[in-house]
Amino acid sequence: MISTLHGQTTLYCNINTDIRIAKETGYQAIELHTDKLLRYLDAGYSAENLRASLQTHGIFPACIDILGAVERIKPDERQCLMDEARRLCEVAVTIGCPTIQLNAFCGLAQRPWEEIIKLTAANIADIADLGQTCGIQFQVEGAAWTPIHSLSQCLQLIEAVDRENVGLVIDFWHMWASRETTLEELAQLNKHLIPRSCMN
Secondary structure, eight states: OOOEEEGGGGTTSOHHHHHHHHHHTTOSEEEEEHHHHHHHHHTTOOHHHHHHHHHHHTOEEEEEEEEEOTTOOSHHHHHHHHHHHHHHHHHHHHHTOOEEEEEOOSTTTTSOHHHHHHHHHHHHHHHHHHHHTTTOEEEEEOOTTSSSOSHHHHHHHHHHHOOTTEEEOOOHHHHHHHTOOOHHHHHTSOGGGSOGGGOO
């Protein structure tokens, strides 16, 4: 198990400052906040620059967090989603990051449950297939305020996705806040559903 700094805890820092803070405060790894990562790249820096910074500080990039709103289904929005997924996969490969986190939000909230699962799973499966070609795995998080939030719902989604490179990340706050997951359910969870880089 490794100690990992989450980029959201230093929200207004840039990504190089996050890496330096992680090093100076004794962390071994970092979850790269996607907004910061994209600002870094859009400012003209490259994934190779980021890899060099991580290596200089001896910080492992455990995860890119997050690719959000993975339930997007309008054609132009879905294309944008897949473009984002492809870009993040390319960066992950370059910097040696094994995992990208996926979150579904509330875009399908008014639809029947079966449709929410089916449409969200279809998108995640396509993203997973992109990652599979370059060795990237994905962790799905159920956020408390979204339709897919409890452990049982997340497991149903994972089963519908049916991809070996898609697992779960367990955020205990979200599980507590949703009030639908018991400690017994968590204790019985198959640990192999959690990507190794998430065990921090």
